[in-house]
Structure formats: C-alpha cells, structure tokens
Amino acid sequence: MPLINLPAFAGDLLADFERMETVRVDTPVIQPAEPFLDMAGEDLRRRIFMTQSETGESLCLRPEFTIPVCIRHIETATGTPQRYAYLGEVFRQRREGSGEFYQAGIEDLGEPDTARADARAVGDAMQVLANRLPGRRLKVTLGDQSVFEAVIAACGLPAGWQKRLIHAFGDPKQLQKLLAELADPKSAGVFGHEVERLAIMGMLEDEERLVAYIAQTMEATGYSTNTSRSPRDIARRLKEKLELANTRLDKTTLAVMREFLTLDLPLADAPAALFGFAAKSGLKIEAALSLFDARVAALSRAGADIDLIRYRAAFGRPLDYYTGLVFEIEIEGTAAVLAGGGRFDRLLTLLGAREHIPAVGFSLWLDRIEHAVATAGGAK
Amino acid sequence: MTITIALPSKGRMKDEASAIFERAGMKIVAVGNDRSYRGRVEGWDDVEIAFLSASEISREIGSGAVDFGVTGEDLVREGLADADARVEFCARLGFGHADVVVAVPEIWYDVDTMADLGDVAADFRARHGRRLAIATKYWRLTQQFFSGSHGIQLYRIVESLGATEGAPASGSADIIVDITSTGSTLKANHLKILSDGVILRSEACFVRARKAVHAEDPLVDRIIASIRAAL
Numbered sequence: 001m002p003l004i005n006l007p008a009f010a011g012d013l014l015a016d017f018e019r020m021e022t023v024r025v026d027t028p029v030i031q032p033a034e035p036f037l038d039m040a041g042e043d044l045r046r047r048i049f050m051t052q053s054e055t056g057e058s059l060c061l062r063p064e065f066t067i068p069v070c071i072r073h074i075e076t077a078t079g080t081p082q083r084y085a086y087l088g089e090v091f092r093q094r095r096e097g098s099g100e101f102y103q104a105g106i107e108d109l110g111e112p113d114t115a116r117a118d119a120r121a122v123g124d125a126m127q128v129l130a131n132r133l134p135g136r137r138l139k140v141t142l143g144d145q146s147v148f149e150a151v152i153a154a155c156g157l158p159a160g161w162q163k164r165l166i167h168a169f170g171d172p173k174q175l176q177k178l179l180a181e182l183a184d185p186k187s188a189g190v191f192g193h194e195v196e197r198l199a200i201m202g203m204l205e206d207e208e209r210l211v212a213y214i215a216q217t218m219e220a221t222g223y224s225t226n227t228s229r230s231p232r233d234i235a236r237r238l239k240e241k242l243e244l245a246n247t248r249l250d251k252t253t254l255a256v257m258r259e260f261l262t263l264d265l266p267l268a269d270a271p272a273a274l275f276g277f278a279a280k281s282g283l284k285i286e287a288a289l290s291l292f293d294a295r296v297a298a299l300s301r302a303g304a305d306i307d308l309i310r311y312r313a314a315f316g317r318p319l320d321y322y323t324g325l326v327f328e329i330e331i332e333g334t335a336a337v338l339a340g341g342g343r344f345d346r347l348l349t350l351l352g353a354r355e356h357i358p359a360v361g362f363s364l365w366l367d368r369i370e371h372a373v374a375t376a377g378g379a380k
Numbered sequence: 381m382t383i384t385i386a387l388p389s390k391g392r393m394k395d396e397a398s399a400i401f402e403r404a405g406m407k408i409v410a411v412g413n414d415r416s417y418r419g420r421v422e423g424w425d426d427v428e429i430a431f432l433s434a435s436e437i438s439r440e441i442g443s444g445a446v447d448f449g450v451t452g453e454d455l456v457r458e459g460l461a462d463a464d465a466r467v468e469f470c471a472r473l474g475f476g477h478a479d480v481v482v483a484v485p486e487i488w489y490d491v492d493t494m495a496d497l498g499d500v501a502a503d504f505r506a507r508h509g510r511r512l513a514i515a516t517k518y519w520r521l522t523q524q525f526f527s528g529s530h531g532i533q534l535y536r537i538v539e540s541l542g543a544t545e546g547a548p549a550s551g552s553a554d555i556i557v558d559i560t561s562t563g564s565t566l567k568a569n570h571l572k573i574l575s576d577g578v579i580l581r582s583e584a585c586f587v588r589a590r591k592a593v594h595a596e597d598p599l600v601d602r603i604i605a606s607i608r609a610a611l
Contacts, residue, residue: 038511041533042523046461160499167502174531190492190575198489218487221570227551229488229500233507237500238490320502320534350505 005089006102007370009132013104014087016128022085022106027068029089033058035067035351039321049091049099061091061100066344066361067351069107074353080110087366097367105341105363109348115291117360118325118343119298125329125339125362126304132369137332138308142267143315145169146324147274150288151260155253160240170316170326179257182249189245195238204242210235256281263313270311271296295325321347325360336368382426383599386440386449389417389431393584396475397450404610406603426599435459441467441589448589448603454480454559454582458518468588470604471611476584477561480521482577484555485548486570494530494576497555501534504554515540515553518579522557525579545569 007013014024033050037058049061062068065086073082087104106124111117122140129138148169152162161182168174195204203210214231218224225231249257259281265273271293278285299306309327317326326342341362348357387401387408388394401408401421408429411418419429430446437451438459450473457463484491491497497512504512512535516522519537526532538553545565547553557579560566566573586607594600 037536041527042535042537043527043533045519045537046523163502164495164499167498168531171531190496192489192492192572194486195489214487214489221487222549223485223487223570224549224551228485228508228548228554234488234490241490241496241499318531318533320505 007366007373009369009373010087010102010104010366012131013128013364013366014085016131017085017087017104017106020083020085020106020124020127022083025069025072025084025086026088027062027065027072027086029062029091030059031062031068033060035071036060036063039067039347039350040319047093049093062089063092064090065103065105065363066107066347070109070348070351070353070359073109074348074351080357081112082109083107084109102366103363104366105339105361107359107361109359110357111360112358114324114343114358114360115294115298117358118295119302119304121325121341121343121360121362122299122309122327123302123304125327125341125364126308128364129329129338129369133331133372136372139330139332140267140309140327141315141330142309142311142325142327143170143313144288144292144311144325145316145322147285147288147292148260148313148316150285151257151283154283154285155249155257157249158240158243158247160244161247164244167320168318169314170318170322172314174318175261175314179249179254182247183251183254184248189241191241191245204238207232207235207239210238256283261314263311265311266307267296267299267309267311268306291324317342321350327362331372334372336372337365338369338372339364381593381597381599382428383448383597383603384428384430384446385421385603386430386432386437386446386451387419388434388437388450393434393450393476394431397473397584400473400607400610404606406606427603438587441587444589444591446589447591447594447600449587450584451587452476452478452582453585454478454518454521454580456585456587457580457582458520461520466590468590469585470588471586471608473584473586474611476582478559478582479561479578480518480557480559480580480582481566481573482525482555482557482579483545483560483566483571483573486572488572492572492575494526494532494574497574498530498532501532505534511536512555513538513553514555514557515544515547516557517541517544518557518559521579525557545571 037044048063051059053059069084069086084107089100090103091100093099108117108121126138149166152165164178168178198204203213211231214234215225274289321344322342323345324343328337329339330337339362343360345358348359387397398408406424407422408419409422410416411420417431421427434451435455437449438455440446441449442460456467460466491500501512514522514535515538517540522537540547544556544558546569547556549569
C-alpha cells in the first residue's frame with residue numbers, strides 16, 4: 001500500500017472507527033466483477049476498471065467497499081450483529097480527478113433495532129467529519145424510501161404503478177415523467193395487434209386459457225417455456241399492463257403525491273409535518289411514520305446535532321437494494337458530497353446470504369475531505 | 381499534407397463507395413494489383429486510399445490515424461465514446477441502411493414499449509434469480525439507450541458476435557439489441573421490435589476525424605464538397 005498517498009488524517013480516522021466499536025476489515029483489490037454489475041447494473045461497466053482472468057472470469061479493481069465487505073461477511077459466516085470499518089483505495093473511471101482514491105466507512109450488519117442502527121450510521125458519519133473539519137458547518141440531507149413507498153401504497157395505485165414509481169424514486173426526472181403520464185387522461189399503454197386478437201377471443205379475462213395459449217405458441221415457435229419468462233409471467237403482466245393503461249390519477253391524489261414530494265424541512269420538524277400531512281390527506285402511513293419518528297428520536301438520544309439535518313421527501317438513490325434511510329453530507333455552502341450512506345436490507349440476501357440480514361452503512365470520500373481540510377478557513 | 385481516406389476493403393460497401401467517389405471526380409485506382417490494400421485517386425496526388433474492414437475504419441478515424449473514412453454510423457457510435465466530439469459526419473451516403481433495434485420475443489404480448497421492458501427488468505431478479513439478459517455486440521449503444529434515455533439499469537449484457545437473433549430461443553439471453561435492415565431475420569426468429577425501440581437509424585457515412593491540422597488545409601474542404609456534390 002503506498003502509504004505516502006494516504007491522507008494525513010487516516011490514523012485519526014481509524015482511531016475514531018475503533019472508538020465506534022467496529023472491526024477493521026480489508027478486502028482484496030481485485031474482485032470478481034459479476035456482483036458489482038449485478039447489483040448496480042450494466043451502466044457501471046464503463047465506470048470500473050475491468051479485466052479477465054486467464055480462464056475468462058471477469059475481474060475488476062474494487063470500485064467500492066460495501067459489496068466486498070458484505071460478501072466477505074457471508075463467506076466467513078460471521079455471526080451478527082457485526083460492525084465493520086474499512087479504509088482503502090477504490091478505483092473508478094472518472095472524467096475528472098484520479099481513477100484511484102481512498103474511501104473509508106462503516107457497514108453495520110444485522111442490528112435488529114433499525115432506528116438505532118440508522119441513527120448510529122448518520123451520527124457516526126457526522127462525528128468523523130466534524131472531527132476532521134472542526135468549525136465547518138455540515139449539511140446533512142436525509143431521505144427515506146420506505147416513507148415514499150408507504151405514501152404510494154396508501155394512494156391506492158395498482159401494483160404495477162407502485163413498482164414503476166418506487167423504481168424511479170431518487171431519479172426526479174423519471175419520477176416527474178411518470179406522474180405526468182399518470183395524470184394524462186389519455187391512456188398511455190401501447191398494445192400490439194396480437195392483444196386485440198386475444199381480447200376478441202375472450203382470453204384476457206381467462207388467465208388459465210391465456211397461459212395455455214401462450215405455452216402452446218411458445219412450443220410451436222421453438223421457445224422454451226422455462227428458461228426466460230414463463231407463460232404465466234407474461235399473462236399476469238399483460239393483465240397488470242391493462243390495469244396500468246386504465247388507471248388515471250384523479251387530481252386530488254396527484255396533488256397529494258406532488259405535495260409529499262416537495263416536503264423539504266429541518267429533520268426536527270419532519271415527524272410532525274409528516275403526521276400532519278397524513279392526517280390532512282387521509283393516507284394510512286402510520287407504520288412507516290412511526291419508524292421515521294423513532295429514528296429521529298434515536299438521533300437526538302445519540303447526541304447528534306439534529307439541527308444540521310434536513311429531510312427531503314424526494315431524496316433517494318435509484319439503486320434497487322436501498323430500502324429505507326438514505327443520506328448525504330456536505331459542508332454548508334459547497335457542492336462536494338463528503339459522505340453518503342443508507343440502509344440496504346435487501347443486499348445481503350441478493351448476494352447469497354441465507355437469512356435476512358438488515359444492514360446500514362456509509363462511506364467517506366477521503367480525497368474530497370482532504371481537499372476540504374486543505375482549504376479550511378477559506379471561502380471554498 | 382497527404383490526406384488518407386479509409387474505404388471498405390470488400391463487398392457492396394466497397395463498390396458503392398467507389399461509385400460515389402467516381403461520381404465525385406475522385407476515381408480510385410488500386411496501387412499494384414487488384415487485391416492491394418492501398419490505393420490512390422486519379423488526379424489527386426495528395427490523397428491516399430487505405431482499404432480496411434468497416435470496423436477498423438471507425439477505429440482508425442477515432443484515433444486520427446486516417447483523415448476520412450466511409451463506414452456505418454452504428455460502428456462509429458458503438459466504437460467511440462463521445463463520437464460527435466471526435467469525428468464529423470460529413471455526409472450520409474444513402475446505402476448500407478440498417479437500424480439498431482431492441483427486439484423481444486413476439487410472445488411477450490405485454491411488452492411493446494421500453495417502459496414495459498423497464499417494468500419487466502425491474503422485476504426480473506425477484507422472479508428468475510438473475511437479471512434480464514440482453515444479447516448484443518452493441519455494448520455502448522445499448523447502455524446509452526437503456527440507462528441514458530430510458531432509466532433502465534437492471535439488465536446484463538451477454539456478448540454475442542453472431543447469430544444474435546437466435547439467443548432468445550436458445551435461452552442464452554432474453555432479448556436482443558441488433559442491427560436489421562428488412563426485419564425478416566427477426567421475424568423468422570419470432571422477435572418483434574419495440575414501438576420505441578429503434579436506437580439508431582444507421583447508414584454508410586463519409587466521416588472525418590476532427591484533427592486540428594484540417595483547419596488550414598483547403599484540400600479537406602475540397603474533398604468534402606466533392607463528395608457532397610456527388611450525392
């Protein structure tokens with residue numbers, strides 16, 4: 001490890017992590033590429049450094065730590081709860097800046113008290129940044145995917161629409177596009193002429209007949225009925241799509257959703273505002289809100305400076321393994337994200353863990369923190 | 381300065397390109413025998429012709445090793461990141477038409493748009509334990525179209541260098557991104573193009589590498605003007 005490249009504060013940072021009751025882990029720099037592409041999507045391919053082993057296995061230079069730390073946890077069959085800390089180099093293709101830089105962070109796996117674990121992740125991230133940057137005012141942005149999901153569900157949309165909207169959470173452009181589509185009184189679905197024929201034959205009302213018909217056609221055309229989407233998958237989604245096409249949001253519900261997405265306020269005021277919003281709009285979202293409320297309470301109890309945190313209802317990350325809390329930390333008045341994190345309760349199962357392991361964590365961009373330390377006191 | 385133009389080394393692309401050059405008053409003659417990979421242009425002493433394969437041509441233009449080339453737009457856009465910053469499409473030549481398209485099994489009655497495909501992709505892992513697999517040789521175009529234009533992230537590309545249309549039936553992928561001119565191969569394999577699934581309408585193009593020295597060379601403008609006049 002080229003120690004000379006390490007930020008000067010690396011030692012102090014690791015000492016902080018130790019005080020935060022974590023176990024330091026390291027992972028190989030060369031990683032199998034599959035899990036990263038599988039979790040983050042194909043788009044990641046052009047942002048990581050890939051190569052192949054002699055036997056043709058796709059390998060990459062570690063682009064981040066969360067996935068390797070989780071895989072290592074599963075492979076070593078360590079019990080939970082477990083708090084891991086890491087500090088090391090990661091490698092990404094970037095237009096600006098070096099392709100290799102340091103990241104550090106904490107992954108908290110298996111803590112059943114999610115409010116407490118969430119609060120601890122946010123609090124720890126704020127603490128280590130405050131220790132590096134004394135006198136600088138931090139700005140924390142916090143979002144919660146599960147509150148958004150609860151609002152969508154309570155609006156009574158069909159499952160297909162809920163999935164679309166949830167999938168777009170964190171991608172404001174896509175989300176606005178979907179809402180506009182939902183509000184458009186014209187049906188947006190495009191159906192092939194085959195579907196018209198099925199309708200005339202009366203198959204759209206009769207799932208069993210439709211499934212049998214699809215299976216028969218697949219066999220006749222040389223398609224296997226079990227390697228890809230099955231006849232039943234297709235039949236069910238077709239029904240879902242017909243529902244999607246026929247669902248139009250009434251103005252009131254659309255206004256409620258839009259109002260929710262514009263919520264942006266100090267975290268301390270957020271629980272009251274959310275309960276108020278639920279009461280006014282008549283949405284049944286108490287379960288999600290009480291978790292939210294418990295997290296805010298846990299943050300206060302943990303002694304975090306809650307005045308630095310803002311809740312933004314539309315804030316999320318468009319990755320399908322984030323499930324609840326998401327947050328980012330900057331210095332007030334600057335644009336560089338110094339820390340980012342969130343809850344990823346689905347990730348360990350996706351990576352092959354046999355039991356459900358709730359997880360939350362954050363990572364720090366050490367190069368950006370170093371830059372902030374160097375310009376301390378300056379305007380930037 | 382000598383200007384090098386790369387032309388397709390064989391087939392219809394070569395013949396059609398040569399015909400346009402001849403109409404442009406730039407008759408191409410092979411240097412040495414007929415099979416030679418070098419050529420010159422009658423009466424244009426400062427112009428050299430390099431006969432290369434179509435995919436090599438897009439690469440050589442990208443690196444600036446040649447000044448001009450005739451090749452398919454699909455190959456340029458697939459081969460080069462930031463294609464428009466690195467090359468100029470001087471003229472569309474009216475042959476070699478082919479569309480790069482997203483095609484899914486006909487039997488997917490519920491999928492006719494990219495939005496439908498996005499729904500299917502989002503659910504795929506939960507239902508099948510793996511991501512939706514796309515067979516293609518167009519990695520870059522697929523990524524740009526799926527991720528950039530349609531917000532679809534959750535899929536995997538399975539590299540396919542030939543007989544891509546057969547991948548869904550054989551089970552090696554779920555859908556394809558491929559080039560098609562008449563659509564008949566897709567039909568024969570029971571695939572359909574999504575209504576908004578045309579990624580690129582490609583044809584043979586006369587392409588210039590954006591090189592700074594071209595600005596001072598009147599020959600560059602003369603070549604472009606001659607080719608355009610021949611269309």
